[in-house]
Amino acid sequence: MTDTISITLNGERHELARPTTARDLVSGLVDKDITVDGTPVDGSRLGIALAVDGEVIRRRKWSDFTLAEGHSVDIVTAVQGG
Known part of the structure; x- marks a missing residue:
């Protein structure tokens, strides 16, 4: 087992x-x-x-959700505009 995992974050590979x-x-x-x-x-x-893998992870569950090798993570930011 290695000390890192590889995930895809918003379409780009990242080592964590x-x-x-x-x-x-x-x-x-x-x-x-x-x-x-x-x-x-x-x-x-x-x-x-x-x-993660198309499933929204509720904020209160973030601390319990451990990322794993190969996960695809999408993070979106709310913006205001008019």
Whole structure:
């Protein structure tokens, strides 16, 4: 067993340390500490959704969801506009 896994993140291959949870991934991408319920420690909003292999992972489950070799992860960001 290696110390890394390979996933596809928004269409691009990425190597991650093993184990990595969905919460770990999002926290690293947005550069914020995230609580176990999926909200930023600083009280701000993330405005993102995460799906693994086409299934949306609810924010409160991010800390329990461990990413595995070959997972396809999509992260989308909400934007405002007019």
